[in-house]
Structures are given as C-alpha cells and as structure tokens.
Amino acid sequence: QITLKESGPTLVKPTQTLTLTCTFSGFSLSTNGMAVGWIRQPPGKALEWLALIYWDDVKSYSPSLKSRLTITKDTTKNQVVLTMTNMDPVDTATYYCAHRPVGAPAYFAHWGQGTLVAVSS
Amino acid sequence: QSALTQPPSASGSPGQSVTISCTGTSSDVGGYNYVSWYQQHPGKAPKLMLYEVSKRPSGVPDRFFGSKSDNTASLTVSGLQAEDEADYYCSSYAGGNNYLVFGGGTKLTVL
Numbered sequence: 470q471i472t473l474k475e476s477g478p479t480l481v482k483p484t485q486t487l488t489l490t491c492t493f494s495g496f497s498l499s500t501n502g503m504a505v506g507w508i509r510q511p512p513g514k515a516l517e518w519l520a521l522i523y524w525d526d527v528k529s530y531s532p533s534l535k536s537r538l539t540i541t542k543d544t545t546k547n548q549v550v551l552t553m554t555n556m557d558p559v560d561t562a563t564y565y566c567a568h569r570p571v572g573a574p575a576y577f578a579h580w581g582q583g584t585l586v587a588v589s590s
Numbered sequence: 591q592s593a594l595t596q597p598p599s600a601s602g603s604p605g606q607s608v609t610i611s612c613t614g615t616s617s618d619v620g621g622y623n624y625v626s627w628y629q630q631h632p633g634k635a636p637k638l639m640l641y642e643v644s645k646r647p648s649g650v651p652d653r654f655f656g657s658k659s660d661n662t663a664s665l666t667v668s669g670l671q672a673e674d675e676a677d678y679y680c681s682s683y684a685g686g687n688n689y690l691v692f693g694g695g696t697k698l699t700v701l
Contacts, residue, residue, distance in 0.1 A: 506690075508636075515592050516628070516636065516679050518690040529689045565635060575683030575690050576626035578647060580635040 471495035473505075473566050473581035480587050481556050487586060491549040491566030498524055498544050502571035505549045507540065509562040510583075517562075521569065522549055558588045593691035594619065594680055601699040607668040610696045612680030613661060618691055620661035624683035627656060627665045630695075631676045639678075640665065667698070675700040 477489035491505060498505060506521040520540040521529045530538050539552045549566060563585045567577035595613040602608035612619065612627075619625055625643045628636035638647050643663060644656040653674075655666045663682070667674055680693040 508692075515694045516681070516692040518681075518692065521689055529687065531689075532687055535687075573641070574622070575624040576638060576641040576681070577636075578638050578641075580637070583635050 471568055471579045473568060473579060475564060475566050475581045475584040477564075477584055477586065479585060480589065482590050483557055483588060485556050487551075487553045487556050487560070489551045489553075489564055489566075489584065489586075491551070491581060493547050493549070493566070493568065493581075496568060498522075498542050498547070498549070500524055500571065504569040505542070506567050506569055506577060507549075507551045508565045508567060508577070508580075509560075510565070511559075511562040514562075519553075519564075520551060556588045560586070561588045562586060592694035593684070594682060594693035596678075596680060596693040596696045598694070599697045599699065601701055602667075602670045603701045604670050604672065606670050607666060608670060608698065609664050609666045610678055610680075610698065612663040612665070612682075612693050614663075614682055614691070615661055618682040618684040619658065619663050621685065622683045623658065625656065625658055625663040626681045627654075628679045628681065629674075629676045630679065636679060670700050672700050674698060 473493040503524045507519040522540045537554045563583040565583045568579040627640040630636045640656040684691045
C-alpha cells in the first residue's frame with residue numbers, strides 16, 4: 470500500500486523560505502522509473518504542478534517558479550523535500566506530494582493528504 | 591489563469607450523463623495522449639480517475655470515460671450518482687521543461 474504524508478510549518482512570514490517534507494511508504498524512489506512530485510492548491514483555486522524528482526535524481530520545475538524551488542530526495546529515509554524561497558501571501562495554499570508510478574508519462578496515482586501553508590506577517 | 595480551460599461548472603440529474611471538456615493547445619493536450627483527470631471532494635486530496643486519456647485505474651467505475659479530439663479532452667460520467675458530485679481537474683503533459691499543466695477545475699453538481 471502506497472502512502473505519502475506532507476509535513477512542515479503551517480505559517481510562514483513573507484520573504485521566508487518554506488521547507489516541506491514528503492515521507493512516503495510502499496515504494497522506493499531508487500526504483501528505476503519512479504518519481505515524486507509536488508502540487509499546490511490555493512484556497513478555492515485550481516491545482517498547480519510545482520516540481521518533480523526522478524529516481525535518478527533528475528529534477529523538473531514549473532517554469533514560472535523555477536527560480537524559487539529546490540527539490541531533493543533522501544532515498545534512505547523515503548523522503549522528498551521541497552524548498553520555496555521568498556514566500557509571499559499569494560503562496561498560501563495546500564501543498565501536496567504525489568507518487569508518479571514507473572512508466573507513467575504524466576500522472577500522479579497516489580497523493581498525500583496535503584498540508585495547508587499560510588503566508589502572513 | 592490555468593493553462594488548460596475547463597467550464598467552471600457542470601450538472602446533471604442522477605442517472606444522466608454529463609461531459610466536461612478540457613481545452614489546451616498543440617503543445618499539451620493536442621500533442622500527447624497524456625491527459626489525466628482527477629476527482630476532488632471538498633477537503634480531500636485529488637484522486638486519479640483517468641490517465642492517458644481513457645485508461646481507468648483499478649477501482650474506478652467504468653461510468654467514467656475519457657476521450658480526446660485535437661486540443662480538447664473530455665470526461666464523460668454516465669449514470670450519475672450522488673457521490674460523483676465533486677470538483678474535476680484535467681491535466682496534461684506539456685513536454686520540455688513544463689512537465690505538467692492543469693485545468694482550472696469543474697464543479698460537478700448532481701441535481
């Protein structure tokens with residue numbers, strides 16, 4: 470059974486850096502073809518893909534946020550970490566991590582429950 | 591503004607069918623057969639309903655059907671049931687550096 474869970478601060482101040490951790494089980498990110506991504510959703514708004522990290526440490530970022538995002542993995546801990554710099558109130562959203570199965574061109578089969586992050590002074 | 595265009599709302603009575611469209615460009619929806627659909631109930635995480643245009647993950651009822659023509663993908667839900675009431679999001683592979691784009695979401699109401 471595949472599970473993912475996001476963790477991190479619920480409140481950050483403008484200009485601060487957000488660090489979120491995705492802890493997963495039921496698969497290994499060292500398996501050929503596997504990937505984990507981050508997606509966010511502002512309250513009442515649509516989903517927005519942020520970043521993806523592959524089993525071979527290749528990384529992909531949303532072009533509009535690339536300069537602010539860093540995604541890393543710790544295969545031994547079954548964790549993926551997303552950092553976003555220079556946070557702004559418009560970054561207030563529920564942040565999800567999700568599992569991209571082996572051979573899946575572009576979809577996420579399993580999602581975490583999400584974590585709501587508010588940006589406010 | 592989302593990369594893919596969906597109608598903000600759709601509705602149907604129990605037992606009826608409803609179709610939700612998802613319009614993109616030749617760089618995303620039209621360029622690849624990698625359209626996915628997600629169902630999201632209030633306060634819950636999205637759930638994958640269809641992938642690669644029309645494939646259903648295990649456990650998704652065959653009442654959910656996907657198709658694509660040119661730059662527009664569609665999700666059809668037949669035999670509407672109360673539990674189908676949710677937000678639905680389409681997504682598509684966009685190639686290159688822009689891995690994945692989403693639609694703005696459609697709120698499906700079962701009357």
